[in-house]
Amino acid sequence: MIFDFEEASIPLESWIEIGVNWLVDNFRPQFQAVKWPVEKTLNGIDGLLQMAPPIVFLVLLFIIAWRAANWKVGVFGVLTFLLVGFLGLWQETMTTLAMVISAVVFCVIVGVPLGIIAARSERFADSIRPLLDAMQTTPAFVYLVPVVMLFSIGTVAGVIATIIFSMPPIIRLTNLGIRQVREDVVEAAHAFGATESQILWKVQFPLALPTIMAGLNQTMMLSLSMVVIAALIGAGGLGEPVFEGLNSLRVGLAGIGGLSIVLLAMVLDRISQALGVSKHTQKKEG
Amino acid sequence: MTEKVVVKDLFKIFGHDPKSGLKLIEEGLDKEQIFEKTGLTVGVREASFTVNAGEIFVVMGLSGSGKSTLVRMLNRLIEPTAGEVFLDGENITKMNRKSLIDMRRHKMSMVFQSFALMPHLTVLQNASFGLDISGLGKQEREERAMNALDQVGLKPYADSLPQELSGGMQQRVGLARALAQDPDILLMDEAFSALDPLIRSEMQDELLKLQEISERTVIFISHDLHEAMRIGDRIAMMEGGRIVQVGTPDEILKNPADKYVKSFFRGVDPTTVFSAKDVARKSQLTLRWHKGEGAPRAALEQLREEDREFGYVIDKQRKFMGVVSTDSLESAMARDENTLDAALLDNVEPVPAETPLQEILAVVRRYEFPVPVVDEDNVYLGVISKNAFLRTLEAGVPETGAGTA
Ligand SMILES: Nc1ncnc2c1ncn2[C@@H]1O[C@H](COP(=O)(O)OP(=O)(O)OP(=O)(O)O)[C@@H](O)[C@H]1O
Ligand SMILES: [Mg+2]
Numbered sequence: 164m165i166f167d168f169e170e171a172s173i174p175l176e177s178w179i180e181i182g183v184n185w186l187v188d189n190f191r192p193q194f195q196a197v198k199w200p201v202e203k204t205l206n207g208i209d210g211l212l213q214m215a216p217p218i219v220f221l222v223l224l225f226i227i228a229w230r231a232a233n234w235k236v237g238v239f240g241v242l243t244f245l246l247v248g249f250l251g252l253w254q255e256t257m258t259t260l261a262m263v264i265s266a267v268v269f270c271v272i273v274g275v276p277l278g279i280i281a282a283r284s285e286r287f288a289d290s291i292r293p294l295l296d297a298m299q300t301t302p303a304f305v306y307l308v309p310v311v312m313l314f315s316i317g318t319v320a321g322v323i324a325t326i327i328f329s330m331p332p333i334i335r336l337t338n339l340g341i342r343q344v345r346e347d348v349v350e351a352a353h354a355f356g357a358t359e360s361q362i363l364w365k366v367q368f369p370l371a372l373p374t375i376m377a378g379l380n381q382t383m384m385l386s387l388s389m390v391v392i393a394a395l396i397g398a399g400g401l402g403e404p405v406f407e408g409l410n411s412l413r414v415g416l417a418g419i420g421g422l423s424i425v426l427l428a429m430v431l432d433r434i435s436q437a438l439g440v441s442k443h444t445q446k447k448e449g
Numbered sequence: 450m451t452e453k454v455v456v457k458d459l460f461k462i463f464g465h466d467p468k469s470g471l472k473l474i475e476e477g478l479d480k481e482q483i484f485e486k487t488g489l490t491v492g493v494r495e496a497s498f499t500v501n502a503g504e505i506f507v508v509m510g511l512s513g514s515g516k517s518t519l520v521r522m523l524n525r526l527i528e529p530t531a532g533e534v535f536l537d538g539e540n541i542t543k544m545n546r547k548s549l550i551d552m553r554r555h556k557m558s559m560v561f562q563s564f565a566l567m568p569h570l571t572v573l574q575n576a577s578f579g580l581d582i583s584g585l586g587k588q589e590r591e592e593r594a595m596n597a598l599d600q601v602g603l604k605p606y607a608d609s610l611p612q613e614l615s616g617g618m619q620q621r622v623g624l625a626r627a628l629a630q631d632p633d634i635l636l637m638d639e640a641f642s643a644l645d646p647l648i649r650s651e652m653q654d655e656l657l658k659l660q661e662i663s664e665r666t667v668i669f670i671s672h673d674l675h676e677a678m679r680i681g682d683r684i685a686m687m688e689g690g691r692i693v694q695v696g697t698p699d700e701i702l703k704n705p706a707d708k709y710v711k712s713f714f715r716g717v718d719p720t721t722v723f724s725a726k727d728v729a730r731k732s733q734l735t736l737r738w739h740k741g742e743g744a745p746r747a748a749l750e751q752l753r754e755e756d757r758e759f760g761y762v763i764d765k766q767r768k769f770m771g772v773v774s775t776d777s778l779e780s781a782m783a784r785d786e787n788t789l790d791a792a793l794l795d796n797v798e799p800v801p802a803e804t805p806l807q808e809i810l811a812v813v814r815r816y817e818f819p820v821p822v823v824d825e826d827n828v829y830l831g832v833i834s835k836n837a838f839l840r841t842l843e844a845g846v847p848e849t850g851a852g853t854a
Pocket of ligand 2: 516517518638639
């Protein structure tokens with residue numbers, strides 16, 4: 164019988180294993196080089212957040228939320244984190260926050276320049292579009308596979324998966340934002356003798372900023388969702404109580420974990436959305 | 450008069466392989482034929498002209514005739530396909546990137562139809578944009594920008610955002626941004642076209658006023674004849690990428706090069722464009738003035754012979770002396786006063802040559818005879834009859850042979 168799945172099977176599994184082992188053996192330095200800055204950043208931020216007394220953190224949070232948005236968001240943020248603390252999930256929340264911040268930092272560092280290049284080169288934009296599409300359609304869960312294969316498990320691997328997963332919006336919206344800048348304004352800058360880099364930094368980038376900020380907001384939301392899923396590969400953080408609760412049928416534990424994630428998401432969303440808006444309306448010093 | 454900008458055989462062809470379009474142009478094909486054959490668009494073809502220092506040079510033509518393309522080749526926002534542009538004798542088309550940027554920063558500034566202001570910058574920051582780009586310190590550039598804003602009357606709005614201002618004010622900011630550079634040459638691409646008529650003529654006056662204070666070379670694009678006539682020292686007419694005529698407004702009006710140019714004048718209110726001398730005709734009998742006795746009789750004879758009622762008296766230098774009629778001559782003779790002086794009609798005021806037609810209507814109506822027109826030396830140029838005046842209004846153009854005939 165041709166369709167006897169028991170008898171004949173494609174040994175893809177072992178091929179992948181061989182392939183990955185080969186990659187890891189031969190490109191160890193490269194993978195380490197990727198891992199190293201992520202690890203340092205993550206540890207730095209995580210250490211800071213874990214170390215800071217909750218009261219200091221809450222005051223800073225209030226100030227940031229208040230400056231970026233308004234005092235209501237500040238109060239909301241403080242209440243959220245107080246609740247999370249009293250639920251006994253302070254440490255997990257700090258880990259999750261550290262992972263999100265690290266991931267977003269790398270997304271911005273890598274994504275904004277890629278978006279800028281895409282806006283200036285049709286060929287580059289065309290060539291990364293399918294890649295970005297693939298990145299966005301791949302279910303979050305599946306991301307963990309190659310990451311674990313190449314970077315093994317743990318918090319750093321979780322952040323790397325998160326970076327890849329949440330990168331597309333900031334690239335797309337940086338590209339879009341710059342392309343949306345009115346052509347006549349760019350022409351005027353040319354007419355007044357602006358160089359290419361002056362046009363980018365004095366005209367295109369500031370005018371694209373609200374759109375880029377919208378991309379940042381999306382990236383941040385995506386990375387929060389991915390960070391939670393990354394608990395599956397031992398990344399820790401708020402995903403862990405949810406994961407553990409589901410595994411051992413402790414619905415209450417899963418519930419408080421879930422609630423904390425939702426509240427955290429709301430706080431981050433409000434703050435990052437407000438960043439984009441305030442930058443837009445605020446008069447800038449020339 | 451010094452030549453500021455010299456344009457020689459300038460071509461712009463849009464599309465792939467523009468050089469192949471050049472060949473077709475040489476073969477004598479026109480814009481439409483070339484587009485049908487190759488898909489190439491002829492933007493500008495064989496443009497040659499000179500702009501003098503200090504003049505307002507208007508480029509006029511219908512939409513798509515290549516005006517914007519032409520001026521953008523002057524600062525190379527659009528790269529010419531062939532030809533040369535000289536600014537103060539220096540070949541712009543051969544400039545490298547650095548000198549080109551330098552030239553844009555210091556010699557040529559541009560004002561845009563869409564204003565093209567930076568929405569994220571205040572009025573003052575917009576006005577100092579060009580100076581900022583050229584690396585001027587904050588204090589100096591704001592001082593100069595403030596000065597420019599003052600020139601266009603916008604100083605109080607320095608801290609507003611452009612979108613808080615009306616269209617006319619926004620374009621003043623655009624103008625201030627260009628003026629702040631203190632450029633030799635202002636390029637204005639339909640700078641006032643987006644403004645409503647009242648604001649538009651206000652801006653035209655503003656520009657003329659600025660020209661009085663410090664004379665710049667202005668290259669001004671317009672598709673509006675009124676505007677061109679009002680502000681242009683010289684006008685270049687464009688059609689299908691070609692410059693079909695260059696001349697002063699008067700020259701172009703009186704001797705339009707072809708039907709296309711002529712067609713522009715249809716629909717133009719002639720009373721704003723023409724002045725008395727354009728309509729004056731020497732259709733009336735002139736009488737030579739002399740002191741001698743018996744002059745009225747001779748004059749009367751002449752009038753009767755020519756079957757005229759009125760005669761226009763001029764002296765040896767053709768200076769206008771007055772008007773006589775058969776009646777006035779007869780009554781003078783009846784009074785036994787035998788000089789022409791005695792027969793001159795009272796209260797006849799000749800019209801100066803430069804009087805706009807608008808103001809002549811009332812005068813023409815006041816007299817029962819055609820109104821005499823004189824130049825600044827009181828030399829008789831002809832008359833304007835009610836009929837001729839009305840015909841001009843109807844036709845939009847003075848009848849041929851007008852003016853100097
Ligand atoms: N970038 C371009 N690519 C292709 N064709 C162009 C381009 N720019 C202009 N053209 C064409 O060149 C011709 C001249 O255009 P241009 O914009 O100079 O006309 P214009 O006289 O300024 O018209 P308008 O009064 O509408 O501004 C038109 O046929 C136009 O379609
Ligand atoms: Mg145009």
